[in-house]
Amino acid sequence: MSSIRKILIANRGEIAVRVMRTAQRLGISTVAVYSDADAQAPHVACADEAVRIGPGPVGESYLVIDNILDAARQTNADAIHPGYGFLSENADFATAVQKAGLIFIGPDADAISLMGNKAAAKRRMIEAGVPCVPGYEDADQSDERLIKAALEIGFPIMVKAAAGGGGRGMRLVQDMDALKNALVTARSEAANAFGSDELILEKAIIYPRHVEIQIFADRHGHVVHLGERDCSVQRRHQKVIEESPCSIMTPELRADMGAAAVEAARNINYVGAGTVEFLLDQTGAYYFLEMNTRLQVEHPVTEMVTGLDLVELQIRVAQGEPLGMQQEDVSLKGHAIEVRLYAEDPNNDFMPATGKIAAWRPADMAHIRFDAGVVEGQEISPFYDPMVAKVIAYGDDRETARKRLVEALRQTALLGPATNRDFLVTCLEKEVFIKGEATTAFIGEIFGETGYTADPINHETVALQAVLHFIHDRQQALARAICVPDALKNFSTVGAVQTPYSLLIGEDTYDLIVSSAKAGSYQVDFNGEEDLPTIHVETHDNEQVHADVTLSFNVNNQICKSRAVVDANVLYHALQSSNQALFLSSTNQLIVTDDGVDGSAGGMVTAPLHGRVIDVFVQVGDKVEEGQKLAIVEAMKMQHEIFSEVDGDVVDVRIISDQQVSVNDLMIEIAEKEDEENS
Template structure:
C-alpha cells in the first residue's frame, strides 16, 4: 500500500478542475500548479493550495517536470496526478516522480515508454495476438525503404510519427507520387512537435469508425474493460464528438474488442486507467491503432453510462488497492454524447481564437454535465490547447441524448472569442450523425473542402443588434440626464426622434434607422426594409422579442463598447458599430505586408530576404494551441524584409514579412 493524503495535479484548466473535484470527494487535500498566464484561474481557486511554476508558455511551466516535483515537495504532496496532456505520457517524468519518493497516479514508466513508441507498441501487440493493421514499423527510415514498403502494403497508406499523437506527424497518402512529400512533411512536423522524426506506415482503412476501449488494471493482477467509446467524428485527427456506447456495437463484438483490449493491457503489465484504440471497418473487423497510457479527454461518457468515477478509481489503484469492481459488475446504462467546445473560428479554417470571455454559461438541465476550467471575464491564452469545456448529455436512448445535447447547446452562452459552438450543433443535427452512421470521414464528407460556413446575418438580426445598441445608449442617456424624465428621452417637438447608426457584420455594413413607436416598440429600417420590433422581456444576456409577427429569443453580450454578439441557437453573429473617422487596418496582405493570423510561435520561416515569391508561396508557419497555420503570400513580388525570428512568440497581427509587389 502507498498511502497518501495530498495530491498535486500537474495540469490546468478543465482537466485540473475535474481531477481536483474527485480528489476532494475522496478526502484528499489538493495542490494546483499554475503559470503566470493562469494566475487566478478557476483550477487554482478550487484547489486547497496553488503554486506558481513559471511563465505562460507551457515549455516554461507545465512541461518543467523538475519544477512540478519541487512544488509537490514544497507543498507536502505525496502523489502527483498528471491529468491528460502535457507530461501525462512522459516516461521520464514518471520515473522522476517515483525517484523523488512520490506516487505517480498512472502507469509505470516502462509501459508509457513502450506504448508511446508506435512501432514498438505495434510489434508488442502483434506478439500478443491483438489484431493490427498491416504496415511497416522497422528501424530503417530511409525514404527508399519506406517507399518500397508502401508499394508492398498498397495504397492508400497512412504515414504516422512513432512519437506523440493528436494527428501530428500523420499523413494519408492515396498514390505513390505523393508519398515523398508526405514523408518529408510528416517527419518535419514530428521533429518540431516531439523531437523525433521516426515514422511508420500502415495500410489505410478507408472510412472506418474510431472505437476505443477503456481498460483498468490494478497491481493485484486484475484487468477489466469498461466498454467502448465511438470517437469517429474528428477534424484533422482531433476528436470533436465522442459517445458511449458505439452505435453499431453488438454484444459479440464488444466481447471480442474488450478481450483484445484487456490482452493488450496484460501484455505490458499495465497499471491504472488506459485506452486501447481501434479502427473498426464496415465488416466489423477491428485493428489496433494505439494505446493511450492515461485518462482520456472523453472519459466522462464512460462514467455516465457505467456510473463509475474513473479518477477515484485511479487514486485507489495508485494507493495499491485492488479494483473495487470485476468484469461481471460492469453494465452499460443508457447513452452519453460529449462535444468539445473550442475557442476557434470555424469560418476561418478553425484558427484558434484568443481574448476575453464576455459570457459563459450552460443552463442546468437533467442529464447534462459540463466539465470546464474557465469563467466569464477570463482571458483565453494563446499558450494552451483551445478546448475550454466539454458538454456531455446522458439519456436512456441515443437519440434522446442527442436531442438533449442540442437543446443545451442552443441555450449555451459563450461570447467573446470565436467558438465552434454553431459547428457542434450543426454536426449533431446532420442526418448521418443522427442515424449513427458517422465514420472518420464524416466531417470531410459532410462539410467538404470549404469547411463550415455560417450563414450571414439577415436584416432581422441587424435590426435586433440596432435595438440592443439603442437601448444601451438610451439607458446611458437616462442615467446622465438627471433632470430629464425617462419618457422624454429621444422625443422632440415633432414627436419621436429617429436615430441612425452604421452596423457591420461579416463584411457587410448597413445604415440603420431606428424610431421608438411606443413603449418597448420600435420601427427599424435598413436596406429598404422596415422591421417592427416589440421587446417583450430582457435580462442580462437574453432578450425576447416579436420581430414583425414572429417571437424569438436571442442571446447576446456586449463584448466591447461598440461590439455586440448575438446567438440565435444555431449561429453566433458579431456586430460592430461604425464610428465615423475610424479606419480598419488592412490585414489582407494585398499590399505586401504579411502579418501573423493569430497569437502563437513562429516555428518556421520558409523564405529569405531578396527571394522572389508568387501568390500562394508558403512564407512561414505559425503554431498555437496544437495547430499549425501556413502563412502564404497574397501578392507576387520580392521579399524585402523578414521582421520576425524563428522560435519567437508572435502576437495576432504582428508583422512577419514585407513583400515588394511586382509592378
C-alpha cells in the same frame, strides 16, 4: 497500501478542475501548478494550494519536470496526477515522480514508454495476437526506406508520429507526389509536439469508425473493460464528438473487442486507467490503432453510462486497492454524447482564437454536464490547446441524449473569442449523425474541401443586432441621467427617435437606422436597400444588455432569445431561435475607429493568429508566386502554413524562426507584380 493525503495535479484547465472535484470529495487536499498565463485561471482558484512553475510557454512551465517536482516538495504533496496531455504519457516523468518518493497516479513507466511509441506498441500487439493495421514501424527512418515502404503498403497511407497523438504529426497521403512534403511536415510537427520525429506508416482504412475501449487494471491482477466509446467524428484527426455506447455495437462485438483490449493491457502488465483504440471497418473487422496510457478527454461519457467515477478509481488503484469489480459487474445504461467546445473560428479554417471571455453562461439543464476550465474575464492564451470546455448529455436512448445536447449548446453563451459552438450544433443536426452512421469521413463528406461555412446572416438577425446596440446606447445614456420616467425614455418632439448605425459583422458592413417611438418597440430600415421592407422588433422583458439577462424578442413575428454583452465597444451576442443558434459580434463603426490591419491583404502578409514562428522560407529580394509557402506559425500545438496571395518581390521580412507573433502583426511585405495588361 498507501493512503493519499494530498494530490498535485500537473496540468491545467478543465481536467485539473475535474480531478480536484473528485479528490476533494474523497477528502484529499489538492495542489495546482500554474504558469504566468494561468495565474487567474479557475484551476488555480479551485485548488487548496497553488504554485507558480514558470512563464506561459509550456516548454518553460508545464513540461519542466523539475519545476513540478519542486512544487510537490514545497507543498508536501504525496501523489501527482498528470491529467492528460503535457507529461501524462512521459515515462521519464513517471520515473522521476516515483524516484522522488511520490505516488504517480497512472501506469508504470515501462508501460508508458512501450505504448507511447506507436512503432514499438504495434510490434508488441502483433506479437500478442491483437489485430493490427498493415504498415511500417521499423527503426530505419530514412526517406528512401519510408518511400519504399509506402510503395509496398499501397496508397492511400497514413503518416503518423510514432511518439504522440491528437492528430499532430499525422497526414493522410493519397499518392507519391504528396509523400515527400508529408514526411517533412509530419516530422517537424512531431518533433515540436513530442520531442521525437520518428514516424510510422499505415494503410489508410477508408470509412472506418474510431472505436476505443476503456480498460482498468489494478496491482492484484484484475483487468476489466468498461465498454466502448465511438470517437469517429473527427476533424484533422482530432476528436470533435464522442459517445457511448457505439450505435452499431453488438454484444458479441463488444465482448470480442473488449477481450482484445484486456489482453493488450495484460500483455504489458498495465496498471490504472487506459484506452485501447481501434479502427472498426464496414465489415466488422477491427484493428489496433494505439493505446493511451492515461485518462482520456472523453472519459465523462463512460462515467455517465457506467455510473463510475474514473478519477476515483485511478486514485484507489494508485493507493494499491483492488478494483473491487469483475467484468460481469460492468453494465452500460442509457447513452451519453460529448462535444468539445473550442476557442476557434470555424469560418476561418478553424484557426485558434484568443482574447478575453466577455461572458460565460453554460446552460442549466438536467442530464447535462459541463467540464470547463474558464471563467468570465479570463484571457484565452495562445500557449495552450484551444479546448475551453466539454459538454456532455445523457439520455435513456441516443436520440434523447442528442436532442438534450443540441438544446444545451443553444442555451450556452461563450462570448468574446470565436468558438465552434455553431459548428457542433450543425454536426449534431446532420441526418447522417442522427442515424448513427457517421464514420471518420463524416466531417470531410459533409463540409467538403472548403470546410465549414456558417449560414449567411439574414437581415432579421442584423436588425436585432442593431436594436441591441440601440438598447445598450440608451442604457448608457440613462445611467448618466438623474431620473427619467419610463414614459419619456423614447420621447422626441419630432416623432420617433432615429439612430443611424454602421455595423461591422465579420467582413460585412450594414448601414441601417433604428427608430423607436416607445420603449419595447423598434423598426429597422437598411440604408440604400429600398427593396428590403422595414423590420419590426419588439421586446418582452426589462431591457438591459448584459449576459446575466436573457432577452426575448419578436422579430417580424418570429420569437427569439438573446444574451448580449458589450466589451470594448464590441457587442457580443448569443442568439437562439426556433431554427438557429449562433454567436455574433458587431462593432458600430460610426463611433469606433479601427486603426489595425485585419488579416493579410495582397502583399501585406500578417499573422493570422497568436503563435510562434517555426520557419521562414523567404528573404528580402526573393521572387514569389501566388500560393508559395512563406512561413510556418505554430499555435495551440498545431502548425499553420502561410502562403503568398500574390506574385511579386519580397521587400521586407520582419520575422525569424522561434519568434513570437501576435494576430495581425506584419510578418512579410511583398511588392505585388503589376498586371502586364494594365502596365
